[in-house]
Amino acid sequence: MSDVQxxxxxxxxxxxxxxxxxxxxxxxxxxxxxxEGRAFFALIAxxxxxxxxxxxxxxxxxxxxxxxxxxxxxxxxxGMLLVIxxxxxxxxxxSTMGLAGVIAGFMMQGVSLDIFGMTLYPPVWAVVVLTCVxxxxxxxxxxxxxxxxxxxxxxxxxxxxxxxxxxxxxxxDGLTYNNLGGNPEFGNTGFDWxxxxxxxxxxxxxLIFAAVAIACMFALNRTPFGRWVYASGGNARAAELSGVxxxxxxxxxxxxxxxxxxxxxxxxxxxxxSAGPTAGTTYELTAIAGVVIGGAALTGGRGxxxxxxxxxxxxxxxxxxxxxxxxxxxxxxxxxxxxIVLAVLLNSIQYKPxxxxxxxxxxxxxxxxxxxxx
Amino acid sequence: MSSEESVMDRxxxxxxxxxxxxxxxxxxxxxxxxxxxLKSVNFDIRRGQVTTLFGENGAGKSTLMKILSxxxxxxxxxxxxxxxxxxxASTVDAQRHGISIIHQELSLAPNMTVRDNIFMGRELGGPGxxxxxxxxxxxxRLMVELDEPIDPxxxxxxxxxxxxxxxxxxxxxxxxxxxxxxxEPTSALSASEVEVLFRVIADLKSRGVSIVYIxxxxxxxxxxxxxxxxxxxxxxxxxxxxCEIDLEWIVRHMVGENFxxxxxxxxxxxxxxxxxxxxxxxxxxxxxxxxxxxxxxxxVRAGEIVCIYGLMGAGRTELLExxxxxxxxxxxxIMLEGENISRLSIAERIERGLVLVPEDRQRDGLVQTMxxxxxxxxxxxxxxxxxxxxSRRREQTVxxxxxxxxxxxTDGGAAGIGSLSGGxxxxxxxxxxxxxxxxxxxxxxxxxxxDIGAKAEVFRLLAEGASKxxxxxxxxxxxxxxxSVAHRIVVMSRGRISAEFGADVTREEIMAASGESAxx
Numbered sequence: 008m009s010d011v012q013x014x015x016x017x018x019x020x021x022x023x024x025x026x027x028x029x030x031x032x033x034x035x036x037x038x039x040x041x042x043e044g045r046a047f048f049a050l051i052a053x054x055x056x057x058x059x060x061x062x063x064x065x066x067x068x069x070x071x072x073x074x075x076x077x078x079x080x081x082x083x084x085x086g087m088l089l090v091i092x093x094x095x096x097x098x099x100x101x102s103t104m105g106l107a108g109v110i111a112g113f114m115m116q117g118v119s120l121d122i123f124g125m126t127l128y129p130p131v132w133a134v135v136v137l138t139c140v141x142x143x144x145x146x147x148x149x150x151x152x153x154x155x156x157x158x159x160x161x162x163x164x165x166x167x168x169x170x171x172x173x174x175x176x177x178x179x180d181g182l183t184y185n186n187l188g189g190n191p192e193f194g195n196t197g198f199d200w201x202x203x204x205x206x207x208x209x210x211x212x213x214l215i216f217a218a219v220a221i222a223c224m225f226a227l228n229r230t231p232f233g234r235w236v237y238a239s240g241g242n243a244r245a246a247e248l249s250g251v252x253x254x255x256x257x258x259x260x261x262x263x264x265x266x267x268x269x270x271x272x273x274x275x276x277x278x279x280x281s282a283g284p285t286a287g288t289t290y291e292l293t294a295i296a297g298v299v300i301g302g303a304a305l306t307g308g309r310g311x312x313x314x315x316x317x318x319x320x321x322x323x324x325x326x327x328x329x330x331x332x333x334x335x336x337x338x339x340x341x342x343x344x345x346x347i348v349l350a351v352l353l354n355s356i357q358y359k360p361x362x363x364x365x366x367x368x369x370x371x372x373x374x375x376x377x378x379x380x381x
Numbered sequence: 382m383s384s385e386e387s388v389m390d391r392x393x394x395x396x397x398x399x400x401x402x403x404x405x406x407x408x409x410x411x412x413x414x415x416x417x418x419l420k421s422v423n424f425d426i427r428r429g430q431v432t433t434l435f436g437e438n439g440a441g442k443s444t445l446m447k448i449l450s451x452x453x454x455x456x457x458x459x460x461x462x463x464x465x466x467x468x469x470a471s472t473v474d475a476q477r478h479g480i481s482i483i484h485q486e487l488s489l490a491p492n493m494t495v496r497d498n499i500f501m502g503r504e505l506g507g508p509g510x511x512x513x514x515x516x517x518x519x520x521x522r523l524m525v526e527l528d529e530p531i532d533p534x535x536x537x538x539x540x541x542x543x544x545x546x547x548x549x550x551x552x553x554x555x556x557x558x559x560x561x562x563x564x565e566p567t568s569a570l571s572a573s574e575v576e577v578l579f580r581v582i583a584d585l586k587s588r589g590v591s592i593v594y595i596x597x598x599x600x601x602x603x604x605x606x607x608x609x610x611x612x613x614x615x616x617x618x619x620x621x622x623x624c625e626i627d628l629e630w631i632v633r634h635m636v637g638e639n640f641x642x643x644x645x646x647x648x649x650x651x652x653x654x655x656x657x658x659x660x661x662x663x664x665x666x667x668x669x670x671x672x673x674x675x676x677x678x679x680x681v682r683a684g685e686i687v688c689i690y691g692l693m694g695a696g697r698t699e700l701l702e703x704x705x706x707x708x709x710x711x712x713x714x715i716m717l718e719g720e721n722i723s724r725l726s727i728a729e730r731i732e733r734g735l736v737l738v739p740e741d742r743q744r745d746g747l748v749q750t751m752x753x754x755x756x757x758x759x760x761x762x763x764x765x766x767x768x769x770x771x772s773r774r775r776e777q778t779v780x781x782x783x784x785x786x787x788x789x790x791t792d793g794g795a796a797g798i799g800s801l802s803g804g805x806x807x808x809x810x811x812x813x814x815x816x817x818x819x820x821x822x823x824x825x826x827x828x829x830x831x832d833i834g835a836k837a838e839v840f841r842l843l844a845e846g847a848s849k850x851x852x853x854x855x856x857x858x859x860x861x862x863x864x865s866v867a868h869r870i871v872v873m874s875r876g877r878i879s880a881e882f883g884a885d886v887t888r889e890e891i892m893a894a895s896g897e898s899a900x901x
Contacts, residue, residue, distance in 0.1 A: 229770050231762040238759055241750035248707060248737060248745050249760035249813065250728035308750030 045353055046301055046317035049346075053321060057328035064331055071210060075202075077323030078216035079275050081316065083294035084301075085216075085223050086267025088315045089260040091298050092227075094240040094307025095153055095160035097261060100268040100294055102171035103145045104287035107272030109175040111138045112184030112282030115198055128193035131200075139269045145171055146265020150258030164261075168291070175284035183283035187276060202277030212274040219267060224312040236260060240307025296343070297322055300350040304358050321346070403428050403591050404449065404480065404560055409458035411444055418444040420615045421458065425608075426560055431582065431592040433602045435631050436612035437804070437832030442595050445612070446562050449593070450482035451475030481553035482562040487545055491538035496520045498537055499552045523551040527581050543574025550581060554590075561585065562593040567601060571692060579605050597832060598859075599631055611635055635833060645686060645868050645884050646844035652683030653718070655852035656704070656735065656821045661713035663699045663876075673699045675876035676713065683820065686843055686853040688867035690860065690891055696876040697856040698740055701823045704854075705737035706730050717821065731760060734820035738811050738827055740856075746810035747798050754780040754794025756809050761816045783812040788838055804835025811839065821852045828862060840866050860888050 301318030303310025451469030657680035765775035880894035
């Protein structure tokens with residue numbers, strides 16, 4: 008065996024065994040570490056650079072402020088991740104978010120029931136629950152269109168993007184609900200708690216974001232549903248033949264994405280103390296960007312919550328940092344675009360048929376480990 | 382290994398064979414990390430002759446072919462073309478030297494015409510853009526030459542698979558290839574298409590084109606080859622000319638011992654009827670008024686292995702997919718242990734003990750983005766779920782048991798699916814289904830594209846299962862397989878059962894009943 012080892016020149020690797028072999032090589036492969044942890048390193052780089060450029064950037068209060076910004080599209084991103092993992096896409100989340108805010112605002116104004124000649128003021132918890140139900144409903148429409156009627160996800164959710172936005176505009180006549188404070192007389196105060204209050208010094212919105220992210224992480228890693236999501240996205244036909252209820256999984260991911268969007272809408276309108284029908288316009292793209300920067304593959308089956316969180320923070324910390332150091336908003340747009348393109352570029356390098364990628368990895372001397380070592 | 386030393390003393394081909402050596406590999410080695418895919422292999426290709434490469438999956442056949450066609454470079458050793466040492470930087474470079482490879486998966490664009498495919502990437506220019514007329518003329522000439530007059534303007538997706546293969550060959554010829562490497566060209570072809578292909582190969586030979594042929598279908602390969610080279614574990618174990626060898630010789634050198642696929646398991650009593658089809662009909666997806674399965678009735682008992690033999694398009698796949706719940710029948714009932722399961726979902730059928738190992742493992746069997754372990758446990762998630770949560774520990778037990786029971790050669794459950802050879806991937810699909818502890822297993826052509834050793838292991842698994850009371854339905858288009866595994870052989874033709882035999886039937890009887898003339 009040993010003389011054969013010696014005669015084997017260090018060379019590039021083919022498909023087989025490259026993965027396990029590079030795992031065996033231990034932690035010496037800097038290129039791979041940088042590639043796989045790119046979102047993390049990008050985040051650190053952003054924090055360091057902006058801290059040097061601006062004295063106010065590196066402070067707890069600023070981080071908390073930025074985090075509450077991140078929470079909004081982070082929530083969208085987490086829902087989007089579920090959809091993208093199944094190989095779909097949800098373009099409607101921005102509109103759903105706007106619609107959710109409007110629905111909440113509408114209910115906070117009081118629902119007048121003409122038949123009974125009275126106006127109903129639902130308590131805040133009911134407003135929150137009903138809004139989430141509305142988000143779930145939009146998601147369900149998406150899910151049913153995609154899974155049962157086989158409408159391509161891009162088209163189906165593009166349709167609901169317009170419809171949801173249109174409904175939001177119709178409900179308000181294009182105006183904005185400015186009074187979300189409620190009235191102590193009607194017992195529906197407290198809506199601003201979501202956006203303004205803090206628990207243990209952390210904004211409630213950020214805590215909600217964290218809770219949703221943890222729940223999602225848990226669902227993906229530890230429940231059958233999570234495994235089904237990955238399997239459906241990796242190979243729907245094989246998953247189906249293995250007994251995975253692929254259609255049900257597809258409906259569910261869109262429903263969950265809709266709920267996430269509704270929660271984001273609630274937090275945003277609470278932060279702004281107003282609910283406008285145009286809130287969240289183009290947020291679906293930011294959400295997708297977060298997922299992609301986090302390393303998920305748009306073809307489905309690859310990605311995780313941790314990456315998506317990092318992706319959301321990269322976007323949030325970068326755009327807020329640019330604001331803080333006073334870069335013009337035009338340049339901000341250019342920067343964001345460049346970051347997204349770079350992220351997709353790195354994704355395609357990572358998920359390329361493992362041929363060229365680990366070529367350099369193999370050049371480092373790999374001690375011939377026993378094959379069971381991993 | 383030691384029994385093979387006698388053939389190792391002839392590692393290089395003798396020079397006295399007809400036809401000079403065109404291309405040869407000298408002491409070529411290639412390693413991937415710590416895995417040695419090729420160990421100092423010598424290999425000659427002769428002008429105007431067919432050289433067949435035999436070997437199990439993972440023996441190094443594909444690696445050697447990739448080196449010869451410039452896909453990858455050898456770690457050591459040299460390639461000699463026309464007496465000169467060469468090295469190919471890429472497939473394009475190899476093509477420039479006249480070497481083309483036709484992969485198992487065809488690389489044609491189905492949405493484009495034959496003409497466009499043949500000239501893809503090197504369109505003939507003219508004053509007014511692409512000179513389509515000239516391209517079409519040239520295509521037509523090539524097609525006539527190959528004795529397969531396909532209209533150059535036909536879309537590739539409208540062609541039968543065999544014709545697509547011919548188009549691929551035409552493309553290789555149009556760049557003046559002298560050496561054509563064919564990797565499993567017949568695996569998806571019908572008997573008559575194979576005949577056409579072999580005629581084309583004979584014609585190519587007469588024009589001085591050298592062919593390197595790889596196939597798992599040993600008998601078929603023997604009918605056309607001039608030289609046989611056998612690889613095992615990355616080393617060349619034997620070389621001989623056609624006249625010196627027979628099937629037994631090849632198998633012996635491939636697996637390293639006298640090998641027999643065995644005979645059907647005996648010695649256990651069969652139980653009650655486990656699964657039965659009652660007047661099942663399945664409509665054709667493309668032509669709904671036509672039935673691909675036509676009022677078919679069939680039953681299998683616990684502990685029994687039933688082979689369904691038939692040609693492609695006989696309706697075998699549709700029948701099995703109907704049983705598994707992928708397609709719904711438009712008539713008849715399916716009974717599993719006395720219960721009508723025709724309306725149940727796939728998951729419910731799996732839960733009740735009926736599983737399908739699908740025909741196309743890449744498309745229907747494996748989730749490529751998941752690791753070996755996750756694939757193995759995919760169908761039995763319920764077994765390691767308590768309440769809402771999956772248990773890592775229990776899952777690991779399921780995975781480890783599967784890897785051990787079906788003998789998967791892998792680094793462990795965390796290895797990527799792509800790192801396994803075809804045979805081991807197939808074992809993952811089978812292991813995944815067996816992990817659900819089924820009582821009825823349907824296997825649709827499980828031996829396609831896997832080597833003889835893996836095939837024997839699949840048979841062993843089935844025999845083992847049957848002796849424990851598993852009911853097995855096994856669909857195949859290879860007669861030899863029926864004879865070595867089945868208690869009962871059912872011949873299917875045009876959606877109906879055309880004959881039924883016991884285990885003591887002969888090859889000829891089966892083939893006659895399938896409407897196929899005896900071949901090779």
